[in-house]
Amino acid sequence: MVLSSPPVTLSGTVTNARVKSYLFKNTVQVSNSDIFRRSPYYEDENGNPPTRSYDVPSKGNGKDPDRSLEESQRRAKIAVQDIALCNRFTHMFTWTLSPDLIDRYDRKLVYKKVRAFLSNATQRKGFRYVCIPELHHDGAIHFHGLCSLGDVEVTQSIRKNGTKRRDCAGRLVYNMDAWSWGFSTCVELDEHYEKAVNYVCKYITKSDSKVFGKWYLSSRALKKKPDILPLEPIPYNEYRDDLEKSGAKYAETTVFRDVKVISTDY
Secondary structure, rough: OOOOOEEEOOHHHHHHHEEOOOOOEEEEEEOOOEEEOOOOOOOOOOOOOOOOOOOOOOOOOOOOOOHHHHHHHHHHHHHHHHHHHHOOOEEEEEEOOOOOOOOOOOOHHHHHHHHHHHHHHHHHHHOEEEEEEEEEOOEEEEEEEEEEOOOOOOEEOEEOOOOOOOOOOOOEEEEEEOOOOOOEEEEEEEHHHHHHHHHHHHHHHHOOOOOOOOOOOOOOOOOOOOOEEOOOOOHHHHHHHHHHOOOOOOOEEEEEOOOOEEEEEO
């Protein structure tokens, strides 16, 4: 049951299996429920929308606020991961806000200034990004993200003793000169790209609210979604057992109540 060249779904409006195609890998996903639409066909031959094997409450109507928050964060993490894997960013960055330059607790003000900075950097300097706003324990705002610099300049970060600053992985640390609202760090991404992606995504789950009414910010000139290839239904338990027997690496995630998804990279 372990797949090498999965078949394409030829009939039906929903399935329990699909392939997400990224720049450098394909991810096969198999669920224990029929949750994947056979994109781009959202209607059957009679014009009816596809049915799923479970019901999801409409936005704002979930009975369990904690579960709704967890689901919202999970979807945001997937969205950021999809963006990062559909595009190849070159650097990881952190931005802080100086209390001498801006009220870093004022969300409306910070959002206005940051959006202006990002608009200028993307339109004039070819900066591309996805970033996550986060709150310090005292409520101050700062940012973590991935980017391609374009023409945005960086300079070597130097310690007080005159030595070059490096991060815990030994990578040289730079400062992003264009960021004028506080301190910045920037490191070049290496072969551990997905590790860096997952590191940035974890900041979504460290907050219990959307700082600007959204979990993340991203530039427009990016591919936001992977190509999706629906598959013929695959027996969930059999697929998982075969993966375990073969020693293949996979991740099993609960996405809603008792609905689970196995993800395997090829």
